[in-house]
Amino acid sequence: MSARILIFDSGVGGLSVWQAIHSRMPELQPFYLMDNEAQPYGELADDYLVKRAVALISDAVAQCAPAMVVVACNSASTLVLPELRAKLEIPVVGVVPAIKPAALQSKNKHIGILATPGTVARAYTQALIDEFAADCQISRLGSSELVLMAEQKLAGQAPSLPLLRQLLSSWAGIEGPDTIVLGCTHFPLLASEIQQALPQVCCIDSGDAIARRVEALFQDASIDAGPTEVPSTLWFTKRSESLGAQWAAFSAAGLVESQEIKSRH
Template identity: 50%
Template sequence: MSSILLFDSGVGGLSILEHVREAFPQWPVHYLADNARFPYGELEEENLIHGCVHLITTLVRELTPAMVVVACNTASTLALPALRSALPIPVIGVVPAIKPAAALSHTGTIALLATPGTVRRSYTDGLIQDFAPHCRVIRLGSSDLVRMAEEKLSGKAVDTSQLHKVLAPLLAEAELDAVVLGCTHFPLLRDEIGQVLGPKVRLVDSGSAIARRVGTLVNESRVLPGKQQGGYYCTGQVPSAALAGYLEGCGLVFSTRIAAS
């Protein structure tokens, strides 16, 4: 019997957890947050890869999950090869949902809203070339939205004026009708982003696609779910009272703070 381990730089991966738990409520899901090195979009690549591999492999040895979900676009674009070499279990990554956004768009103008690192990587260039060659793709990188999502789950009100300022380049695009939430933190601000951009703009993320991939691997592995409750593990700052309450609602109990590499 086993479990699923989700990993992110902070709480953004909780947006993926929601989809996974909805699809597989019988499976224990553990969560590892690398708060000490947040935000990943501003880390040097070598530092990011080394830290991810160290943290995830250490916790995998302790928890022996059936699979790992790297619920972070930045880490997925950089660390997956090293993680898959280091682990004997499946590792699922997250990629920006450019393909479904391009398919949904009627105007041919879509946007990628992600971290600064994700919007400028060659990996993203390839996704656009492969899945949205017929679209005009506006790229908007923001670390401010990552921090706003973290603060929201810690009980702080979202600053609407700051959100308007961050999204101003998209508000100027009259033909825009689909926005890719290319960071797992951003669906945590879906309601607020939707209110700013308006009802004609579709917001697209990768949560349901990741849940489907988890389902495929669960069926292939034939491993049975365990009975334990999901745990929340973190480096750096431990959860505030507000965040601890949110985590409990997600089926996660704070387990331990672990040392960052």
Template identity: 50%
Template sequence: MSQQPKILIFDSGVGGLSVYQEIEAALPQIDYYYLFDNAAYPYGELEHQTLIERVEQLVTEFTASHKIDLVVIACNTASTIVLPSLRAQLSIPVVGVVPAIKPASNLANKAIGLIATPATVKREYTHDLIRDFSQSKPVEMLGLTRLVDIAEEKLRGQSVDAQEMVQLLAPLKNKIDVAVLGCTHFPLIKEEIQAALGNHVQLVDSGKAIARRVQELLAIEDQVNGVGVREIYASAPPWEEDALNRALSILGFSSVRLLPLEFSVH
């Protein structure tokens, strides 16, 4: 069998694993490398230049050392900032994620809720998306850093407080009929978000669209028997590492390996 392509999935935390799951479901045979820059988590609170420098160095060095064929920037914050410069530096395809405003507008009858990080909600890029694709449907935006942490906690086996979820999402209650999960962490707590908003609200994310784009770029039409490499790297020792590794093993990954940034970015 010919050598399978190698994909790098990059995020500041474990949210990109939701994107990995969608791509892996379509293409289980290829090699997956996951790199998360938890030393600088969460990216929404970083200065733009610092974020660009960190992502560029981590991704360009990793793609060179591991002979990567395609990069997925599985972070909304990083995608809106770093894609142009990263694509200029790399000769391989780089796929980013954007909030699924366009498909949500096709589904909504009442209004759209965009649930994202505060940084994504504030970003001009997001407002441009809404202006261009919301088709005059009202868009209620809710920026929640806490949901990112809840997703990280859930992956490590901690229970999610249903009442806290209801309180966090209360500003959208009974106002919308479609909600966009505008952060790759949020599909990890999709069931809890659904329960808090009610079953009348349809949840939309970008995962399947990213998987289709990756499949197109790699020109792979069919699944092949066998499962490729599954390796995961972090820029700092993860918190509750044992619990995280247990969750990662279920997803088919080896234990987290340390890959610190070579220089200190201030």
């Protein structure tokens, strides 16, 4: 009997985290909640984001009774985890920008942090820099445009390399960072294109670290697998043409049904 896990993100970015988890624990049954009505999360007011995300996740948990929740969104993880953990009785795992491994790997001690505008500006991100990368030069770039580019890629629209090069132009050349933290779960979906735009850099994301954490929690805890008749479901907050085009990617990830869920905020 496979245990259920709920992946939450504002859009398709959580698929990159689920892929890493699935590679380590293929027996898990996935459920996915995407708040595509309110994306990009990096542009929402903090209080509104917390209330909205906690309400949506709580409603989805009530419907599928997962053994664990993964908040596969950096913008949400930097804000909602304390309130969500206080509300739920199951483990909640969040994602954080992979600043520590980037600092250990960088040769020129120049790290680029590529995330949403909210994540790059948050005190949480600065605390990670202060703790793990105080000896590094840090360049930050907050982009909602790349979030939309990743969403469009999964809908079948090829990313524009000229536009990507333009967006990342300040990091090009030998004086730019040699290591880039992909601080939004959407951005690993663009890793190959980012590598083409900046061939000198190494991209690091949090997917493997989150997968290891999930695996450790399942090994340490007594997990209630729950009823087997609940079908793996994608919940979304807005019906759209792009969602229909993205369904193949969600289906390939193991989701068999889709259903609209209304936000209470």
